[in-house]
Amino acid sequence: MAKSIAVLLDDKRLGEMKGSELENKVQMMFGGQLTCFILEMDDDKAKQVMDAFHTARVDSRGFITDVPIAFNRVLFEEIAKTKSLGAEPIDGVMARVSEIQEFAAKEGEYLPVPEL
Amino acid sequence: MSLVIETPPPHGGRLEERVVRDRELGRKLAKGCPVFDIKPTLDENGVPVRNVYREIMSICYGFFSPVEGSMKKAEVDRILKERRLLNDWVFPYPLVFDITEEDLKNLGVTVGDRVLLRIKGKPFAVLDIDEIWRIENTEELATKTFGTPEDNPEVVKEPFDKKMPGWVIYKSLNPVVLAGKFRIINEPTFLPPFDKYWFPPRKSREEYARREWRTVINHQTRNVPHIGHEFLMKNAAYMGDSEPCHGIQVNAIIGVKRPGDYPDEAIIEGHQAVNEGGYIKPERHLVTFTLWDMRYGNPLESMLHGIIRQNMGCTHHMFGRDHAAVGEYYDMWSTQILWGKGIPSFGFPAPITDVPYGLKIRPQNMAEFWYCPVCNEIAYSGCCGHDKEKEKFSGSFVRGMVAEGVFPPKVIFRPEVYKVIVKWWKEFDYPFCNPKYVKEKEERLEVDLPDMDI
Numbered sequence: 001m002a003k004s005i006a007v008l009l010d011d012k013r014l015g016e017m018k019g020s021e022l023e024n025k026v027q028m029m030f031g032g033q034l035t036c037f038i039l040e041m042d043d044d045k046a047k048q049v050m051d052a053f054h055t056a057r058v059d060s061r062g063f064i065t066d067v068p069i070a071f072n073r074v075l076f077e078e079i080a081k082t083k084s085l086g087a088e089p090i091d092g093v094m095a096r097v098s099e100i101q102e103f104a105a106k107e108g109e110y111l112p113v114p115e116l
Numbered sequence: 117m118s119l120v121i122e123t124p125p126p127h128g129g130r131l132e133e134r135v136v137r138d139r140e141l142g143r144k145l146a147k148g149c150p151v152f153d154i155k156p157t158l159d160e161n162g163v164p165v166r167n168v169y170r171e172i173m174s175i176c177y178g179f180f181s182p183v184e185g186s187m188k189k190a191e192v193d194r195i196l197k198e199r200r201l202l203n204d205w206v207f208p209y210p211l212v213f214d215i216t217e218e219d220l221k222n223l224g225v226t227v228g229d230r231v232l233l234r235i236k237g238k239p240f241a242v243l244d245i246d247e248i249w250r251i252e253n254t255e256e257l258a259t260k261t262f263g264t265p266e267d268n269p270e271v272v273k274e275p276f277d278k279k280m281p282g283w284v285i286y287k288s289l290n291p292v293v294l295a296g297k298f299r300i301i302n303e304p305t306f307l308p309p310f311d312k313y314w315f316p317p318r319k320s321r322e323e324y325a326r327r328e329w330r331t332v333i334n335h336q337t338r339n340v341p342h343i344g345h346e347f348l349m350k351n352a353a354y355m356g357d358s359e360p361c362h363g364i365q366v367n368a369i370i371g372v373k374r375p376g377d378y379p380d381e382a383i384i385e386g387h388q389a390v391n392e393g394g395y396i397k398p399e400r401h402l403v404t405f406t407l408w409d410m411r412y413g414n415p416l417e418s419m420l421h422g423i424i425r426q427n428m429g430c431t432h433h434m435f436g437r438d439h440a441a442v443g444e445y446y447d448m449w450s451t452q453i454l455w456g457k458g459i460p461s462f463g464f465p466a467p468i469t470d471v472p473y474g475l476k477i478r479p480q481n482m483a484e485f486w487y488c489p490v491c492n493e494i495a496y497s498g499c500c501g502h503d504k505e506k507e508k509f510s511g512s513f514v515r516g517m518v519a520e521g522v523f524p525p526k527v528i529f530r531p532e533v534y535k536v537i538v539k540w541w542k543e544f545d546y547p548f549c550n551p552k553y554v555k556e557k558e559e560r561l562e563v564d565l566p567d568m569d570i
Contacts, residue, residue, distance in 0.1 A: 006513070008522050029507055030487050033525030034517075055376075057512060065512035066376065069519050107519075108550055113542050114521035116535060 003046040005064045007037045007076050016080050025085055039075075039085050049090070052097050053104070068104035069111065121331055121357040121431050123321065124476035127423045128182025128205045131317050135176050135300045139568065142301030145242050146570045149232040150223045152215070154240070156372075156558045157288050160278075163551045164558040166285045169235050170371050170407035171211055173563075176241065176300045177316035179406050179424045185297035186213035189249040196260045198463035199419070204473040206464075207423065208416040210261060213243060213298075214251070214290040231294065238565040239302045247295040258286035262413055262445070268461040271415055271450035280445060281374045282411025304563035309385050310370065315404040320365070321429035323402070329363035331356045333432035333480060334425040336418075336440065337368050338410060340378045340386035340537055342529050344509030346395055347485040347494045352434035353400075355480045364401045365430055367421075370562060371409035374442060376515060377549050380557070382540040389532040404428070407562065412442040415459060418451035419468060419475075426477040434480045455479035485509070487527060494527075518547055 009017075009026060014035065017023050026035050041049070046064060050056050055066045071093065078092035079085065093100070136142045156164035174180050182205055187195070191202045192210040201207045215223075225231060225245060233241045251257055262283055263272040276283040306314050315323060324332055333356075335349045353361045366387045370380045378386070387403045390396055406424050411417055417440035425433050439451035447453065456479070458464040458471070468474050486509060488495040490502040500506065509528070517524055524534055541547040 008517060008520060010522060030525055030527040031489055031492065033527050059508075059510040059512045061508050061510055061513070063510065063513060065510065065516050067516075072516070072520060109552060110545050111519055111541075111547060112521065113545075114523065114538060116523075116538055 001062065002040050002042055003058060003062055003064050005039050005041070005049075005067075005075070007039065007072060007079065009035045009037065013076060020083050022079070022083055022085065037079060037085055039079075039089065041087070041090055045087065045090050048094055052094065053100075068100055068107055070100045070103035070107065074100055119357050121478070123324070123330065123429050124426050124431060126178070126181045126317065126427045127475065128203070130181070131178040131427060132175070132181040132184055133178050133318060134184065134298055135303055137303060139302070142239075143568065143570055145230070145299065145301055146232045146239055149230045149242065150225055151232045151234060152219065152223060153234045153237070157214075157285060157290075159284050159288050161551075164554050165281060165288055165372055166409040167372070167558060167561070168213055169240065169561065170409055172233070172241050172298050172300070173304070173407045174424075175211070176298055177318075178427055179317060180211070180420075181317070181423075181427050183207065183211060186243065186293065186295045187211055188247045188295040189293070191295075192257075196257075199416075200463065200473065206419065206468060206471065206474055208413065208419040209411060210257070210286075212251075212289065212293045212295070215292050215294060216290045217292055219290070220248070220292045225294070232570065233298075235304075235561065235563075236565060239568045239570055240304070240565060241298050241300045241302075243294060243296050243298055245294050245296045249293050249295065250291050251289060251293060254287050254289050254291070257289070258283045261286050262411075262416065263462070268459070270459050270461055271447045271453060272445065273447055274443070274445045276445055279443060280412060281372075281442065282413050282417075285409060285411060302565050302568045304565050306563055307560070309381055310405065310562045313368075313384055313388075313403050313405050315402070315428070317427040317429065320404060324363060324429050327363065331361040331432065332363040332365050332430045333361040333434060334365045334367055334421075334428070334430040334477075335434055336421050336425075337366055337383065337387065338373060338377060338440070339511065340382050340529075340533060341390055342509055342511075342514055342533075343494060343527060344485045346390055346530070348434060348436060348482060349396060351485070351496065352432075352480045352482055355432060361432060362400070364396060365425070365428065366401070366403045367425060367428065368403070368405040369408050369410050370405045371407055372554055372558070373410055373549050374412070375549055375551070376512075378537065378547070379540050379544055379549060379553055380562075381543070382537050382547075385536045385540070386533045389536050390530065393530055393532040395530055410440065412440055414439055414441040414446040415450040415454040415462070418454060422455075422468070422475045422477050422479075426475055430477055432478045432480050434482055436482050437484050452479075452481040456481055515548065
């Protein structure tokens with residue numbers, strides 16, 4: 001069964017999508033209070049992600065979660081670069097696994113506190 | 117027949133209270149005893165997974181009544197076989213005071229001796245040794261504690277392994293068990309923020325009588341509450357007898373948790389933020405906690421939760437999907453199976469409330485709450501027919517949002533609750549439990565002890 005992954009979009013990320021076709025693919029969650037892209041991937045791609053990142057899991061919705069924060073950042077970068085929600089951004093992410101893992105190792109100790 | 121529900125008796129018939137408040141008597145009990153400094157149980161990587169001081173506290177303050185101390189071999193064997201103590205009352209887990217062979221040699225104790233137990237270098241409790249026995253194979257003990265797909269096919273789906281924190285706790289035990297009764301001789305004081313929420317069974321029962329709460333429903337938590345949890349609490353509390361439950365008790369489990377869970381400080385203050393924010397008004401809501409290093413044993417953990425909350429004076433207990441679970445080892449509805457029809461392979465051919473020496477607290481088995489964009493509300497899965505459109509409150513999705521630093525919308529977290537997460541994130545440089553937090557916490561613990569010269 002295909003798995004999904006949600007990429008949350010804040011104002012900055014939405015700004016980067018302005019004028020592109022992906023603007024029409026922004027999805028609303030929770031009554032429009034959250035915006036995101038939802039990527040679907042086949043089992044092979046999902047397995048590659050799960051194998052590369054040991055914290056990753058599939059939640060009760062069938063979404064891949066608990067990936068490193070760096071994974072989400074790189075995934076958005078690849079979406080912005082390829083302007084695609086297909087296989088291309090995931091392939092781009094998998095080509096940068098070692099970079100993500102390097103950042104992920106530091107994420108286990110420290111995550112920047114958000115400004116309130 | 118009256119439909120009015122009254123406060124249930126403690127499990128086992130009476131509250132076990134094993135705290136010596138006469139300090140002179142405490143000194144006398146400890147005088148001349150060999151001394152043992154309690155150390156955390158470590159996993160294979162040297163990360164703390166449990167501290168037996170929490171079990172001693174929960175035993176001596178009556179949360180685990182009728183348990184009185186570290187268990188004898190026959191008692192552990194009976195629990196593993198039929199989940200009952202030697203006095204027949206149901207109980208899910210072995211509880212043992214375990215030490216190394218070297219510790220035993222250094223202590224030089226035998227049956228009939230008393231040991232003074234210290235934490236943070238100060239006298240804490242005494243243990244009167246009734247039996248010294250050995251765990252031959254800790255991995256076997258761990259597996260028998262939680263079950264196997266072959267022996268417990270009703271609920272166990274996958275063999276347990278080192279990704280299951282409870283299994284790791286039992287696997288990591290030392291081989292020598294000093295069995296016997298504990299007594300706390302130097303009463304600890306709780307550090308902030310825990311100090312405000314300490315309601316051991318005697319005190320919670322008095323508090324509910326004072327508040328005139330005849331019916332009280334418990335919410336088990338190891339989480340900062342998101343809106344799904346809040347709706348579970350509010351709606352489960354409609355159950356009562358002739359009227360909804362008078363009170364909602366939140367009982368947080370405080371102790372070592374798996375990486376990715378929230379810090380204890382954020383959990384307990386997050387629930388209090390629901391109360392102070394008026395989302396569940398203080399007159400109907402009380403935040404409390406129990407010291408326990410979670411085993412994540414789903415149906416077995418729910419049995420312990422039932423015992424704790426019955427002892428605290430609750431009449432009802434809400435149970436949801438994947439109760440106190442991790443991974444997919446157990447069927448996601450295992451807890452509700454135990455409370456709804458029983459699990460014969462664990463020794464319960466009927467619901468755990470319907471067996472001799474069983475529990476008297478009433479289950480409120482709930483499904484789940486989700487956001488439904490069609491209903492335009494937080495909907496109960498048992499009512500909402502928009503299965504395709506539903507949006508679930510996935511804990512891991514919410515954690516991911518928090519970790520990315522996205523301010524969650526009000527439909528996911530109350531802003532007051534999210535601010536509590538950020539408050540403790542600043543304190544620990546991290547929003548979740550990680551090895552650094554766990555190691556520092558095991559040095560700090562939740563308590564301090566007054567000086568006591570023996």
